Structure formats: structure tokens, C-alpha cells
Ligand SMILES: [Zn+2]
């Protein structure tokens with residue numbers, strides 16, 4: 113997993129658009145006939161200028177639980193606060209004589225079906241991906257998740273967005289900014305679809321600044337010619353790191369690269385009498401002024417600054433393995 117930073121600008125852009133959508137769906141658009149309808153006052157607002165209509169099949173008691181302010185909280189709060197807001201709104205609704213299932217059903221109608229599956233996927237996923245500008249999967253850093261449209265403007269490629277708090281358990285949070293994690297299809301569909309994460313036991317890419325220092329990639333010699341990728345938590349007490357590696361199947365995903373990227377690096381270190389890792393890093397650009405991060409990018413195709421890990425696949429993996437191979441003088 114990669115730390116994504118606070119992404120304040122992306123958050124601002126996204127909130128502006130999606131909160132207008134939610135307010136229109138709940139209260140309708142402002143007009144003479146609907147004086148309590150929504151109008152954000154910004155003539156250039158892309159959402160308010162669309163011909164959107166109130167979602168009329170919502171339970172009025174459910175609609176009554178929402179205010180300008182709590183809608184903004186639902187969209188823009190940090191993950192730990194999201195759970196509090198969810199609880200507050202749930203209590204408000206169940207206090208009106210409904211049960212938890214009724215709450216989930218209403219949330220599903222508005223936030224999951226109409227919001228995430230329909231509006232977000234038709235209007236906002238490319239935009240959000242562009243605002244975020246994250247280039248590889250947050251969870252695995254193995255696959256590019258670049259955003260490209262076809263020349264005629266039609267959809268081309270875009271990351272998937274995983275819900276850190278699953279939308280089946282937390283449908284109210286299906287559109288919350290810090291709950292939408294840009295990821296590859298394997299991590300989103302195969303790995304995370306069955307995994308439930310929580311803030312006590314797992315790292316969160318928008319909260320935990322020290323993610324990349326909480327674990328490292330290494331390797332084991334299965335035989336003199338066969339190596340396997342492993343990953344270890346740094347700190348023996350780093351239970352969250354271990355749980356996160358386990359639930360995201362990081363070891364399994366990288367095991368598939370044992371005979372590829374790992375073997376290439378091991379070969380550079382051990383296959384020849386010279387240590388070619390050392391030669392590549394210290395002799396290739398001997399007479400040129402090339403920075404350390406440029407060397408790593410040109411030689412291994414990776415970024416070595418943590419904040420740039422997302423820009424190239426395998427950045428943390430190769431950085432950790434190269435560091436270890438340089439440190440170890442003997443074959444293991
Ligand atoms: Zn608006």
C-alpha cells in the first residue's frame with residue numbers, strides 16, 4: 113500500500129461537484145415552485161447546470177436526516193470521522209421508527225445505486241482520477257492506473273475506485289472522498305472484494321503517513337537458483353502493517369514476480385563475478401552529474417522518493433530489494 117497524501121485540491125474539486133449532486137437529489141433544484149431546492153450560487157457549477165432532478169423515491173424521513181453541513185461531512189471527512197457521521201445519521205433515522213436495514217436500503221438507493229454506480233461512473237470517475245493524479249495502484253504498486261481518453265473524447269482507460277469501507281456494509285460512504293481508493297482491477301475486484309478492513313487493525317492510504325516504512329520487501333532462497341519474494345513488517349509490534357500486507361495479499365501478488373523482476377535483480381548481483389548492481393549504480397554515469405533518483409529511474413525504472421513511489425510500478429519493491437542486495441556481500 114502507498115500513502116496518498118491529503119490531496120486537498122482533489123478533495124475540494126470533487127466535493128464541489130458531488131455535494132451539489134446530492135443536494136439536488138435530496139431537495140430538488142431551486143425554483144419559484146421549489147424555494148427550498150438547491151442552488152450553489154456558482155453560475156459555472158458543472159453539476160447545477162445539468163438537467164438533474166430530485167430523487168423522488170426516497171423515504172421523506174430519510175431525506176429529513178440531511179442538512180447542508182452533514183452532506184459536506186459525509187463527502188469530505190477523514191475516515192475515522194466518517195464512521196461517526198454514519199452513526200449520527202443512522203440514529204437520527206432509526207429514531208424515527210425505522211430499523212438498520214431500512215437505513216441501509218435508503219442509503220443504497222441514493223449513495224450506491226444512483227450515486228456511485230450511475231452518476232459517479234458516468235460523470236466523475238475520469239475527473240477524480242485526473243485530480244488525484246496517482247499513477248499506479250494504491251494497494252499493490254504493480255499496475256499502472258493511468259487516465260487516458262480516446263482522441264474522440266470517449267472513454268479509454270481509468271483506474272477502478274475501491275471502497276475502503278465496503279459499500280455493502282457502509283452504503284452511506286459510497287461517495288466519500290477518503291473512501292474512494294484508486295486501484296487496479298485485481299486489487300479492487302479479486303482481493304478487496306472479499307476483504308473487510310477496519311481502522312483499528314489496518315493501515316489507511318489517506319491517514320497513515322508511515323506506510324512505506326512499516327514494511328519491506330525481501331527474498332528467500334528456495335534453492336541455489338530459486339528465489340521467492342517475501343515481505344516483512346519493519347517493527348515487531350507493527351501489527352497493522354502485518355494485517356494490511358496479509359489482507360491485501362501483497363506477498364501473493366509479488367510472489368508472481370519472483371522469477372521475473374526479483375530474478376533480474378538477483379542476477380545483476382550474483383550471476384557474474386562482478387557486482388553489476390554496484391557497477392550500474394556507481395560507474396554508468398561516472399562522469400555525469402546524475403542524481404541518485406535519476407539513476408534509479410534510468411537503470412531500474414523506479415522512483416525512490418516515497419512520495420513518488422506511485423509514479424512507477426514496483427518502486428518500493430525494487431528499491432527494497434536493491435538496497436538489500438547492495439548491503440549483503442554474500443549469497444544467501
Ligand atoms: Zn452547484
Ligand SMILES: [Zn+2]
Pocket residue numbers: 249250251252253254255295296297298299300
Ligand atoms: Zn493493485
